[in-house]
Amino acid sequence: MNLNLTIIGLFSLALIIVPFIFFQLKQTNRNQKLSSDFMIMAEKQKLAITLCDFWSPNYAIGIDTQNLKLLYIKKHEGADQQTIIDLTKVNRCSENKLSTEIGGSKVIDRIELVFTHHDKKYPAKALEFYNREENLMLDNELQICERWNTVINSSLKEATVGLPVIS
Numbered sequence: 001m002n003l004n005l006t007i008i009g010l011f012s013l014a015l016i017i018v019p020f021i022f023f024q025l026k027q028t029n030r031n032q033k034l035s036s037d038f039m040i041m042a043e044k045q046k047l048a049i050t051l052c053d054f055w056s057p058n059y060a061i062g063i064d065t066q067n068l069k070l071l072y073i074k075k076h077e078g079a080d081q082q083t084i085i086d087l088t089k090v091n092r093c094s095e096n097k098l099s100t101e102i103g104g105s106k107v108i109d110r111i112e113l114v115f116t117h118h119d120k121k122y123p124a125k126a127l128e129f130y131n132r133e134e135n136l137m138l139d140n141e142l143q144i145c146e147r148w149n150t151v152i153n154s155s156l157k158e159a160t161v162g163l164p165v166i167s
Helices: 002-044 141-160
Strands: 051-055 059-064 069-076 079-086 090-102 105-117 125-131
Antiparallel strands (some): 059 069
């Protein structure tokens, strides 16, 4: 009788634990693939990424501080978005949080970084960090966006130091 209960208990425990292990392995593989794809893309573009972040297994961003180029990748249902931004042509970078009011509280719909160019004939470029329609749970995307806003604006300031002033 005790053997039967032990077997049933172990089987029940396995039914609970195995899906968690499977999910964790699958997520680890997705993160490794994103990291690998990101580094391959950087290598193809001859970028030396000095700082990068990966989040919500679909997003990656990195900066080549030597060449002042930003590499961004977003993967969504087979449609990969790969963007390279030449920071020498960017005037400033800012965070954009779009939210709606639902039941008396604000719900964040989108978080993005917006790049404004020196030349006004080029439209502003937005890089998405979070989209509520694609990810139901907001994790650390807000902190990552704030961090990258700081990193990029610091790089822009450093790039302008030492440039001649034209009056």
